[in-house]
């Protein structure tokens with residue numbers, strides 16, 4: 338495994354891979370590091386499907402708001418490199434901020450509509466930062482495939498849209514959410530939780546499971562579903578709801594609010610963002626209510 342801290346080193350390594358095998362396919366796994374089993378599952382899928390795999394580790398300041406956790410975002414370089422190696426990564430690209438942004442960028446990558454709700458509404462400018470850094474990484478690595486987790490379902494929809502709109506020649510590969518045994522979705526931010534908050538945080542996945550049962554109920558509307566999911570989350574004393582939304586996926590539009598969910602056969606997302614103290618966690622599940630097409 339090779340560690341590249343500069344764009345020049347990255348380009349050299351990619352050149353030698355392509356030079357020794359011009360059919361070599363490249364997989365890219367973009368991350369912000371502090372790696373866990375969710376990231377590892379993306380890496381393994383990339384390694385299984387490509388001749389060479391690049392893991393990028395970059396805490397991108399452009400996607401953090403002024404009062405967010407950029408400075409204190411957890412970092413552990415040595416551990417990340419060990420995990421990358423164990424999972425068969427060929428190149429780790431770990432640039433400094435000034436390598437990626439030698440000066441303030443004057444180009445913005447703004448993906449409209451899909452970014453109006455959910456995290457786009459709660460974190461203004463977040464997806465502009467994501468769009469910019471992911472398009473830079475796509476240009477630098479020129480991967481055949483890029484791997485993204487469904488944990489960040491809105492991000493996945495936004496990146497797919499950007500890739501289609503700009504004809505970027507990369508296949509976006511969605512990967513399933515990896516969870517702790519009790520259901521909590523793995524996240525680098527889980528380390529911020531106190532022991533009590535960690536116990537309470539299981540309410541996110543529990544409320545998604547509850548929603549799965551409710552969607553089967555004849556007659557339940559999005560309005561009722563959301564009210565019941567909010568009530569369930571509020572049972573956790575320290576939970577402060579940022580959003581609970583039921584939208585079409587991947588178009589992220591509001592559904593018919595007062596019509597029974599079970600009458601529809603589109604794909605929907607139930608997306609949650611909940612704060613425990615200063616730690617904001619997200620989770621989601623996809624639903625296709627009426628698969629029988631009744």
Ligand code: AMP
Nearest residue numbers: 368369370375485486488489514515523
């Ligand atoms: P991050 O380092 O949080 O920016 O995440 C990097 C990539 O890993 C993104 O595509 C995430 O969606 C994905 N990811 C993070 N957590 C999980 C998880 N629990 N399961 C699957 N993928 C994940």
